[in-house]
Amino acid sequence: xxxxxxxxxxAWPLAAPxxxxxGNPWFSWRYVHDNADEIVSRLQFHxxxxxxxxxxxxxxxxxxxxxxxxxxxxxxxxxxxxxxxYTIPSLALLSLLAPAVGTTSDTSVLIALVLYALLxxxxxxxxxxxxxxxxxxxxxxxxxxxxxxxxxxxELPLALPGILTGLRLATVSTVALVTVGSxxxxxxxxxxxxxxxxxxxxxxxxxxxxxLCVALALVLDLVLAGIGRLLTPWTRERRS
Amino acid sequence: xxxxxxxxxWFNDPLNWTNPGGLLxxxxxxxxxxxxxxxxxxxxxxxxxxxxxxxxxxxGAIVTIANLTLALPTLALLTILPLTPLGFGKxxxxxxxxxxxxxxxxxxxxxxxxxxxxxxxxxxxxxGLSGRQVLTRVELPLSVPxxxxxxxxxxxxxxxxxxxxxxxxxxxxxxxxxxxxxxxxSNGGGGQIVAGGIAVALLALFVEAVLALVQRAVTPRALRAxxxxxxxxxxxxx
Numbered sequence: 001x002x003x004x005x006x007x008x009x010x011a012w013p014l015a016a017p018x019x020x021x022x023g024n025p026w027f028s029w030r031y032v033h034d035n036a037d038e039i040v041s042r043l044q045f046h047x048x049x050x051x052x053x054x055x056x057x058x059x060x061x062x063x064x065x066x067x068x069x070x071x072x073x074x075x076x077x078x079x080x081x082x083x084x085x086y087t088i089p090s091l092a093l094l095s096l097l098a099p100a101v102g103t104t105s106d107t108s109v110l111i112a113l114v115l116y117a118l119l120x121x122x123x124x125x126x127x128x129x130x131x132x133x134x135x136x137x138x139x140x141x142x143x144x145x146x147x148x149x150x151x152x153x154x155e156l157p158l159a160l161p162g163i164l165t166g167l168r169l170a171t172v173s174t175v176a177l178v179t180v181g182s183x184x185x186x187x188x189x190x191x192x193x194x195x196x197x198x199x200x201x202x203x204x205x206x207x208x209x210x211x212l213c214v215a216l217a218l219v220l221d222l223v224l225a226g227i228g229r230l231l232t233p234w235t236r237e238r239r240s
Numbered sequence: 241x242x243x244x245x246x247x248x249x250w251f252n253d254p255l256n257w258t259n260p261g262g263l264l265x266x267x268x269x270x271x272x273x274x275x276x277x278x279x280x281x282x283x284x285x286x287x288x289x290x291x292x293x294x295x296x297x298x299x300g301a302i303v304t305i306a307n308l309t310l311a312l313p314t315l316a317l318l319t320i321l322p323l324t325p326l327g328f329g330k331x332x333x334x335x336x337x338x339x340x341x342x343x344x345x346x347x348x349x350x351x352x353x354x355x356x357x358x359x360x361x362x363x364x365x366x367x368g369l370s371g372r373q374v375l376t377r378v379e380l381p382l383s384v385p386x387x388x389x390x391x392x393x394x395x396x397x398x399x400x401x402x403x404x405x406x407x408x409x410x411x412x413x414x415x416x417x418x419x420x421x422x423x424x425x426s427n428g429g430g431g432q433i434v435a436g437g438i439a440v441a442l443l444a445l446f447v448e449a450v451l452a453l454v455q456r457a458v459t460p461r462a463l464r465a466x467x468x469x470x471x472x473x474x475x476x477x478x
Contacts, residue, residue: 099433175311175313182315193313
């Protein structure tokens with residue numbers, strides 16, 4: 001390792017990090033213990049921002065997907081618009097929003113997160129709605145369901161697996177995306193990652209932030225998968 | 241919309257384009273990093289995806305890898321890799337971006353080979369083609385649209401994520417944004433932040449448009465009509 005780092009230091013004159021000695025381990029329980037309060041508050045902020053973003057995105061995405069489902073000509077424009085938003089890099093979106101909304105509030109991060117989660121949710125909800133079989137719709141119409149009754153009682157429940165897949169994807173990627181908010185110091189665990197990097201390459205802080213971030217994503221994913229199993233028992237029966 | 245006006249004022253100063261570390265310098269740096277990252281991703285992702293698709297195994301593992309990289313913050317890799325023997329400078333940035341380019345390339349290559357009608361493969365075998373010949377003469381040509389779609393997704397994502405390298409001083413167009421924050425909002429940095437944001441967004445949209453044309457150009461006409469939808473959804477940019 002010492003040989004390699006010396007070689008790269010000579011190739012890249014930006015110089016090597018502060019010494020890799022025993023003073024800067026990749027992980028340190030002592031650091032976690034001493035900074036437990038800060039770590040917990042960052043974790044809470046991170047989880048809270050993720051939850052807000054995904055919930056708002058869900059509330060906006062469901063009606064959008066239903067509109068796109070009822071009026072097929074609108075499907076293309078809705079998907080195209082959210083696709084363009086999706087292509088815009090998070091850092092660019094944040095730097096366009098932050099000066100207008102305020103660089104000291106987390107609102108701009110929240111808006112960016114909602115916009116990114118939107119496409120995943122709209123696309124998956126729409127996919128779930130469009131795969132409702134035609135016979136089922138005919139049967140519902142024959143039983144006297146109106147448009148809204150059919151949507152609430154038949155189509156949305158049947159689209160639930162698709163919606164839940166979208167929700168899981170959106171949640172996991174939102175957890176990772178919150179870290180970009182550290183551009184304006186509102187990145188939750190991302191602030192720890194970037195803060196450790198700027199604080200003389202403090203590896204323990206970087207690693208703690210990164211591990212917690214991945215762990216939060218996996219835990220939320222598992223929780224949502226569990227909720228999905230509870231909400232859609234019929235998919236389980238079919239599989240077994 | 242005051243800041244947008246300041247952003248356009250910033251764009252109108254030719255020195256902001258030609259200065260050392262100006263827009264053109266950073267643009268070139270950005271493209272250089274992105275190109276190497278996509279190349280590295282292709283070198284890893286395509287052979288693996290094609291091989292797994294040819295053998296018809298490993299689909300579950302590919303989905304797991306794709307989901308895991310979705311949970312991994314780009315910022316974490318960008319900060320951790322420079323502290324490893326890779327050292328500072330461009331190599332850790334390129335490797336970090338390549339990690340996020342691999343899943344779309346891998347999964348699209350795999351899907352591209354698996355979506356081929358089994359009857360086509362059987363017919364090729366029946367004509368006496370060996371496994372390698374089936375791969376090079378039948379399977380690869382038929383999966384070109386998927387390979388191109390994977391390349392497009394990966395390249396757009398890399399170009400978008402490369403902006404984040406600026407947070408760890410890794411170069412690229414994002415550097416203009418972080419320099420704007422360095423100046424501070426009260427000192428007129430807002431215009432530069434907005435200008436940097438516009439530049440990064442335009443570059444991503446431009447790359448997306450160019451590669452969409454490339455994808456269309458390499459897709460044989462007979463395959464175009466069926467492949468209206470993009471095979472796999474993109475991961476969020478950054």
